[in-house]
Amino acid sequence: MTMGFRNLDSSDEYDSDSSNFSEENVIGDEDNHGLSDNDSSNSQDMNENDSGEDDDDVVKAIKAEKNKPRDHPPTINTEDFIVDICFHPSNNLIAIANIVGDILLYEYSNEETKLVKTLELHLKACRDVEFDDDGTVMYSTAKDKVIMATDVETGKLRQCYENAHEEPVYKLLPLDNNKIVTGDDSGTVKLWDLRSQNPVFTLKIGEEYISDMITNEAQKYLVCAGGDGILTSIDLKASKIYSTSEQYEAELTCLGLFRTETKLLAGSSTGKFYLFNWKEFGLHSDEYIGQKHSIQCMIPITQNIVVSSGEDGIVRAAHMFPQRQLGIVGQHNLPVENLDISHDGQYIASSSHNDDVKFWNISYFESIDDLINVNEKQNKRRDMINNLPSSTVKNASDFFSGLL
Structure with missing residues (x-):
């Protein structure tokens, strides 16, 4: 993503x-506010005698809200469970990975969403889908332990790693220079160069799944969140673990960078956010509910x-x-x-x-x-x-x- x-x-x-309140609760029927015909007539008589002008203004306000021009693409509804989504980095295109192993490519605009391509890539449920920086290659992984690099324009396979991990891959992150990193269900992280069939390195950083991975523009350190509640950073240049955080009370589920990549935010399964200074991954500097x-x-x-x-x-x-x-x-x-x-x-x-x-x-x-x-x-x-x-x-x- x-x-x-x-x-x-x-x-x-x-x-x-x-x-x-939902629109249904507040609005009822636009014309008579959910009343029967008789009730509506009686209500109208009362409004004329009491506050009809106010009611007219309310109806106008409600209709004005409902009649505002669309400012976003329509909802996409699919037949199969959606596992992951990813926007294209330069075009109005979104990839949707599903539980049967397919990836659907949709074009979107303010007026419509249109399915343009269905790629049947994996034999089991997809886990992650990502585009490279220029959007020419789409990476995907699945429960079948396969990692694929697919040409976005032609749909042809550029690279395929079968049995890439001993356990299903949970998370994938593209890097520069034809490289990607992957983390699996058992806490193993691998760095891949698409020009080679073997991983650059393999590191066991925990026993639980790798829920998310992130790096900054320099791409020296890779930070991994885990189902064991531990934040682990890896020195990509030295191919070794850089630091390990204290163990938190629940899974760390997602990561984000802020303040020109000087602040790292981690979300958790308890609803808490933990804030870290970049390169100081051992202990958070603040936490929020x-x-x-x-x-x-x-x-x-x-x-x-x-x-x-x-x-x-x-x-x-x-x-x-x-x-x-x-x-x-x-x-x-x-x-x-x-x-x-x-x-x-x-x-x-x-x-x-x-x-x-x-x-x-x-x-x-x-x-x-x-x-x-x-x-x-x-x-x-x-x-x-x-x-x-x-x-x-x-x-x-x-x-x-x-x-x-």
């Missing part, structure tokens, strides 16, 4: 608690803002410096496993257990980042349920704020 931004279809709903449920995935949006999601299906945004919840970017009905950001930074895509991929237009974050007041006291409860412009679910107060 790579990194992205804003919106959702009008059919999506979220009923988190009494302070958050991100949410009550497991954080399964994250994506940096700006140098300060992270979007994350997980078991509750809610896609949330948080400012990390200072730490503050910004609100809900969007929502799924089931857990979210993957997030990615488009090449132009306009959209985030998220995939859930509903076998769907939703797009959110997040361009508004460019202005939000500059408006954060570091001295303002946060109302965390309010911000946790606040719906940002990308979410089609509206707080009841949104409809009335300009009418009172």
Whole structure:
């Protein structure tokens, strides 16, 4: 996966608690607010005598919200469970890897999403799909222990490693100069040069699965998060372990870089974020409560803002410096496993257990980042349920704020 931004279809709903309303709950029927014909007539008579003008304004406000032009691609619905997604680094193309071993390539625009190619690459469930930096090669791996490099334009195989690991590969990360690193279910990391059939090095760094891997532009250190709750860094130049962190209380699930790659953020299955200084991976410098449920995935949006999601299906945004919840970017009905950001930074895509991929237009974050007041006291409860412009679910107060 790579990194992205804003919106959702009008059919999506979220009923988190009494302070958050779905469109159905707030709106009812657009014309009579969910009343029967008789009730509607009686209500209309009462409105004419009492507050008909106010009701007319409410209806206008609701319709105005519903009739705003689409600002994001339509949802993609698939037949099979989605394991991973990845945006192309320069074109409006997204790769979707599924549980039957196929990778679907979709073109997307504001008006439509169109399947352009289906690649039947693996015999078992895919685990990860990634593009190289220029988008000419697509890498994939699966439970069949095979790593493939496929030409994006022709669909032809460029390289194939069968039985690449003794255990299924869980995570794959492309590097520069035709190199990739892979981590498997049993804590083994391998560095590959596509011009050779054998790995450059093999390191056993733990006993649990490698959940995520990340490096910076210099690509000297590779940082690996593990199911054992340990953050391990590898010196890629020296082909050896650089440092090992303390063991955390739960799995470390995902990683992201911030502040011009000087800060590393790790998400966990307890809903906590741990912040590390780059090259100081032994112990975190700060920690935050991100949410009550497991954080399964994250994506940096700006140098300060992270979007994350997980078991509750809610896609949330948080400012990390200072730490503050910004609100809900969007929502799924089931857990979210993957997030990615488009090449132009306009959209985030998220995939859930509903076998769907939703797009959110997040361009508004460019202005939000500059408006954060570091001295303002946060109302965390309010911000946790606040719906940002990308979410089609509206707080009841949104409809009335300009009418009172």
